Amino acid sequence: MSRREREQxxxxxxxxxxxxxxxxxxxxxxxxxxxxxxxDSGIEPGIPTDEAMMALVRGHKQETRERFRRxxxxxxxxxxxxxxxxxxxxxxxxxxxxxxQAIAVAVGVIVAGGLAxxxxxxxxxxRHRWSGGK
Amino acid sequence: xxxMERLEDEEQLVIRAVRGDDRALADLLRHxxxxxxxxxxxxxxxxxxxxxxVQETMLKAIERIGAFRRQSQFSTWLISIAxxxxxxxxxxxxxxxxxxxxxxALQAIxxxxxxxxxxxxxALEALGTLSYEIRVPILLKYYxxxxxxxxxxWLDIPVGTVKSRLHNGLKQLRKELDANxxxxxxxxxxxxxx
Numbered sequence: 084m085s086r087r088e089r090e091q092x093x094x095x096x097x098x099x100x101x102x103x104x105x106x107x108x109x110x111x112x113x114x115x116x117x118x119x120x121x122x123d124s125g126i127e128p129g130i131p132t133d134e135a136m137m138a139l140v141r142g143h144k145q146e147t148r149e150r151f152r153r154x155x156x157x158x159x160x161x162x163x164x165x166x167x168x169x170x171x172x173x174x175x176x177x178x179x180x181x182x183x184q185a186i187a188v189a190v191g192v193i194v195a196g197g198l199a200x201x202x203x204x205x206x207x208x209x210r211h212r213w214s215g216g217k
Numbered sequence: 218x219x220x221m222e223r224l225e226d227e228e229q230l231v232i233r234a235v236r237g238d239d240r241a242l243a244d245l246l247r248h249x250x251x252x253x254x255x256x257x258x259x260x261x262x263x264x265x266x267x268x269x270x271v272q273e274t275m276l277k278a279i280e281r282i283g284a285f286r287r288q289s290q291f292s293t294w295l296i297s298i299a300x301x302x303x304x305x306x307x308x309x310x311x312x313x314x315x316x317x318x319x320x321x322a323l324q325a326i327x328x329x330x331x332x333x334x335x336x337x338x339x340a341l342e343a344l345g346t347l348s349y350e351i352r353v354p355i356l357l358k359y360y361x362x363x364x365x366x367x368x369x370x371w372l373d374i375p376v377g378t379v380k381s382r383l384h385n386g387l388k389q390l391r392k393e394l395d396a397n398x399x400x401x402x403x404x405x406x407x408x409x410x411x
Contacts, residue, residue: 104380107387111359114390118340119259119360125330128254128271136243136250143279144239 231291234282242282245291246275253295259356260303262345263322264329270306274299296361300353300371307349343393351386354379 131139173180227248233241253274257267277298285294323345330337344352353372357363358379369376 103384107384108359110387110391111355114387114394115340115344115359118338119344122330122341123255123259126255126258128251130247130250133243133247136247137239139275140239140243140246140279143276147280 227291228287231285231287235285235287237283242279246278249292249295250275252292253299256296256356256361257299257303258326259360260300260349260353261322262326262352264325266322270299270303273302277302293363293367296357296363297367297371300357301373303349304353304372339397340390340394343390343397346393347386347389351382351389354382355386355390358383 169180169183172183227245230241230245234245250271254267254271257270257274258264261267261270274295278295281298285291289297323342326345327337344355347355350372354368357368357371358365365376365379369379372379
C-alpha cells in the first residue's frame with residue numbers, strides 16, 4: 084500500500100469517527116437534552132450568604148496555615164531526632180554507623196522499587212477494567 | 218452588566234484571589250456555588266452527596282487557590298476539582314455506608330421535582346441508573362461541552378476510553394428508553410383490550 088493510500092485510509096477513518104461523534108451528540112440532545120435543561124433550571128440550591136462564605140474562606144485558610152505549621156514542626160523534630168541519633172552512633176562506632184546507612188539505603192531502594200511496580204500494576208488493572216476488557 | 222464586563226470582573230477577582238485576597242475568593246466561590254451544585258447533583262444524582270462534594274470542592278479551592286495558574290476559566294477549575302474528588306470518593310467505595318442508597322437518593326430528587334410540579338421523565342431516570350463511570354463523561358462532554366482530553370485527564374483514563382464510554386453509554390441509554398417505550402405500549406394495549 085502506498086503512502087498516499089495509507090493517508091487516505093487514515094483520513095477516511097478520522098472522518099468516520101468524527102461522524103459517529105456528531106451522531107452521538109445529536110442522540111444525546113434527543114434523549115436527554117431538553118429534560119436535563121429543564122431539570123437544571125429547576126434546581127435551586129441554598130447559596131451561602133456573603134458573611135458565611137467569607138467566614139468559610141478565612142476559617143479554612145487559618146486552619147490550613149496552622150496544619151502546615153504543625154506538620155513543619157513535626158518534620159523538624161523528627162529530623163533533629165534522627166540526625167542526633169546518627170551523630171551519636173557515628174561518635175560511638177563508625178562501623179555500626181556505616182552498617183545502618185547501608186541498611187537504610189537498601190530499604191529505601193526496595194520500597195521505591197516496590198511502589199513503582201505496584202503503581203504500574205494498578206494502572207494496568209484500572210485500564211483493563213474501564214475499557215470493558217478491550 | 219454585559220457578559221464581557223462580567224468576564225473582566227471575574228478575571229480581576231481571580232487575580233486578587235490568587236494573590237491572597239479573601240474577599241475576592243469568597244465572592245468567586247459564592248458566584249459559582251449554584252453552578253457547582255447543579256453540576257454535582259446531575260453527576261451524583263444524590264442531594265446529600267452533591268452538597269458534601271460541593272463543600273469539599275470549596276475547601277480544596279480555598280487551599281489551592283494560590284496554585285491556580287489561570288490557564289482555564291475559574292468554573293472549569295472548580296469542575297475539575299469536583300470531578301476528581303467525586304471519582305476518588307467513588308473508587309474508595311465507602312459511600313454505600315456514608316450516604317443513602319442510589320434508589321433512596323433518586324426518590325428524594327423525584328420528590329423535589331414533584332414538589333416543584335415538574336415531571337421526572339424516564340430519560341432522567343435512565344441517566345440515574347447508569348454507572349458513574351459512564352454518567353460523568355456523558356454529562357461533561359455533551360451537556361457541558363468539555364474536550365475529550367480534559368475529561369480523560371480529570372477521570373485519569375485514556376482518551377480512547379472516554380470515547381468508548383460515551384458511545385456505549387448512549388447506546389445503553391437508548392436501549393433502556395426503548396425497552397421502557399415498549400413496556401408502556403404493551404400496558405396500553407392490554408388496557409384497551411380489557
